[in-house]
Amino acid sequence: FAEIQMLTPMVATREMYFFRHCKKLNTNQWAIVDVSIDEDNIDASSQKCRKRPSGCIIEDKSNGHCKVTWMEHIECQKIPIHSLYRSIVNTGLAFGARHWICTLQQQCERLVFHVATNVPVKDSSGVDTLAGRKSILTLSQRMSWSFCRAIGGSRRISWKKIVSKTGDDIRVSLRNNLNEQGEPLGTILSAVSSIWLPLSHHALFDFLRDENRRNEWDIMSNGSTVHSTVNLAKGQDRGNAVTVMDMKGEEQSVLVLQDSCTNAYESMVVYAPVDIKGMQSVMTGCDSSKIPVLPSGF
Template sequence: MYRDIVNNAIAFGAERWLMELRRIGERCGSAALEYMHFYDNGVITLPEGRRCVMKLAHQVLKEFSKNLTMSSKSDLPQYIADTDDSGVRFSIPKNRNLFLSNDPFIVIVASSVSLPLPSHTVFDFLRDPARRFEWDKFCDGNPWHEIAHISTGTHPNHYVSIIQPLVSPPKDGVKIIQECFIDPLGSYVVYSPLNTQELNMAINGHDLSNVSLIIPSGFLISEDSKSLSKDSKSRGSLLTVAFQMHMPAPLITNFESAADASNALMTTVVQSIKHALLSGSELK
């Protein structure tokens, strides 16, 4: 699916490296500022708190990227739940005998899909907290909203945000830290749930870069190779979805059952995204 993008140097070529260097440079510049005209909704009042939240979001992004490796050289074995050509892949840690323990364990599951929509349309949908309930079962059918917003660059869609349910906000429950980025070659929306206490510590200026409870998930979006051609009249995109999730060990008795559970989750999420995008105004 990504062969042409890789072979044409779009994925790893010089232009990609230059854009990445620019992204990091703008991010460092934003973090160094003592004052920004607008960077949140009143939740983050200290410059040090802004920097700690940005650092925490960067750690989420790094963990997300590491999880996507899924290679034979990584410390995570690769398994493929692909009996029906779904293309779903999942990894689990090697470091303990998972199925002889009653403790929940983490599974990393990922898949890619082609969509007949431009990448910026997919990006706008996935970053919108008000529409998150259309694909995220964790939302329980309720819209979420942004309570803090930190710019990480010159583009208005380069930012870190903190989101929570619009109805009955949690007091000691879970909120989500999310980072969004877009450039001419692609975009990402990466997030992790964190409990309110941890996020409050970061907001108050405490460094949480070594926090061990980060569970990153997210989306990578790219124009497909045909859309990037100057002669192309149609616009399509490639979407890679990757989740990290807890699985209750008593319910997962072997690798096959873990594969089935991973496949079911990913299939549900991808179908929900496709349904929301292809049946909504985005295609009109």
Template sequence: MNLGIDIAIPNLAEILLSAKNELVSLLKTNEPLWIEDTTDGRYVIHRDSYDRTFSNNFRRKGGISSRTIFESSKDMGYVSMNANKLITMLSDSKVRLDIFPTILTESVVVQEYAGKMISPNQLGSIQLVYEQMHLYSPLLAPRCWYYLRYCEKIDIKTWVIVEVSCDPFSSENIQLPGCGTPAWRLPSGCLINEAAPSLSKVNWLEHVQVDDLKALTPNLYRDIVLRGLSFDANRFLQTLLRSVFRLNCHIMFNKIGVTQHFGQILSMTPEARRVILDISYNMLKNFCGNLTMKNKIDLPYMYSNNIRFSIYSVNGSTSQNSRFLVNATTSMWIPLPFNEIVDFFNNANMRNQWDVLCNQQAAKQIGIITYGKSQENSISLIQPFVSLNPNLMVIQETLSDPLGAVVLYTLTDVYDLQKAIHKAIPQGSSLPLTPPCDIEVIPSGFIIYKDGSPGTKIATSKKSCTYAGMDKGSIVTAVFQVVSQTATSFETVEMSLVKTLHSVVTSTIQNIMHALNCHNQ
């Protein structure tokens, strides 16, 4: 991102040193600065104690109002990675997009202050960063901010990365691009301690000020968003753990656990596992990126039954060489615990009850790769029954998330997969998390969020539902995508393709609700 100006920040050293001290203090202190949230047992900052202990220097100009909401959380975990390597990853905005693909949609260094040294133990340059986050749903606007990032080694085995918002543009009249929910980052970040040569102890803290959040949040998502669960410390830390597990699996692919051999269709060699990881990760990146792609045209006149349609340029441009993709998304509330819904989508024997590709014929899971601390993440190979093309295969990945899970899948050809495996180089990979893969990936899938605080009412289409307990309901966002084979511009995307996708989405949702015995919702 090039703003075309040199951004000077007064009192830069004072801001960062004060923010670092506040962050370390909050991470090392519990009561009375932190109190237990009686709703779910999480710890949040006690506002009165915080205001008495720390100055108000980091708050957004203009103070707070009745529309202001503060979000605060902290968490601790152990990451299977060398501390120096982990710090390098978390300090690189491009790599952060690979680490947090289900949270971050944009992360870019606006300016580096290479000549600014505020401590002899400073690591790297001070960075002014623009970042955008999104809770994946067509109903929610992204959250974005500018902040300063600073890293320092505070003792022989401990490092701190501090991130704090500043207001460098107050005299430049610069607006945040593409941002629906401007937010303000109070001193946040992490402490990283070298617990062992390949093990890091990470303490993560998020502290955010957001205005007008209640007015900008649809009823369907208020329980998640207004309780501060969207982007809390636990979600960042668990996503970091998942990405590092995946990276370690990619590097050490010979040690990946496979619970079932791939039979005659594919030989489960280390190269095969590595290629499948590559394809699946590209699928995740494309899936998340397409949901928030800026270069799109919405089709409001096609909205019906809460289904939203957009047209995207596959490669992000509108040149004559571009290919165009039609995207359909819809969100719904289902009165079932999220794990039951995830199990339903992961059960190959039940796939013919909802996937139109199966044409009501049985599908078969022919292999699975699992990874993660409790093997809760998986990549499956599924063979649907398609009489016209028996070589088609579905690659499906399920990702665990503190909010629930993401289930996404793409269709590929067995022969294309075998060619990619044949070309794979049998060696480990370093950053980025995945090398390029030749196979084009057009993913569809489902984002399943836990939902259901006591006494909450939300609306789904024409009916309101009341539920109690966090395991009583789920918010499901379904995303379906298809590429136009003939369009050369947004205007030439055939409406027949849009209408066909509308029919597929409508029938698939009806099939899912019927199979889950929720067709009356």
């Protein structure tokens, strides 16, 4: 079973039950194929999407690289789609093979940079040890995963629609964290809104990452001086990076962990304030699994 989602509650997730078959085709080729199944114990009415034979072929190029060929063949019932996302979904940009290839490439780069031991100094500023670098990258990845889970359109999350005074469509959800480590305890409110802006996503991405302009949109940095104390590359594109920013105000300082990533299809900036002592321990290589983070982002 899989839930395939866009990073918005305004587009319902695609829920599918399927078999996965993996086979080695020859000495340097492998195939992974998914296909939906018909089972008596599965409610067919809940399956609005079905996988026809889909998957990928992986070919080893014997030079430390591999070639991936991906095909998506999905059959979906016609359901209402929010006007902001209708063209993206209907043209296949949202759930198509090219999107998954970009995502796969980005995640592979992230993994390579995570385990690398020969990272240039310019790509790993502010951290003295490999253990500290890995600990920060692990924490940032958990933060981004938490963000993606929190804003999806899964049926497990109950979203309430609210229309603002300006007519904007806002979705709100509430949940209680009683004992789960890694995020604050208590009631957690999530609010999501989407808008179209008349500029490229690259320009907006660079604006949101620019620490010198953070005062223009981030209420946490209002009146504070912002500068990066840590900057870790996690991909070939300079936008794929993890940053720790120190926001120094008149009364107190706040450390903010930020994870940014970009590819041909989408960009994302996720950030969260972090405990100063906890972050200092993470920077030395200590376990980051108990550091509570409550991310926001774009």
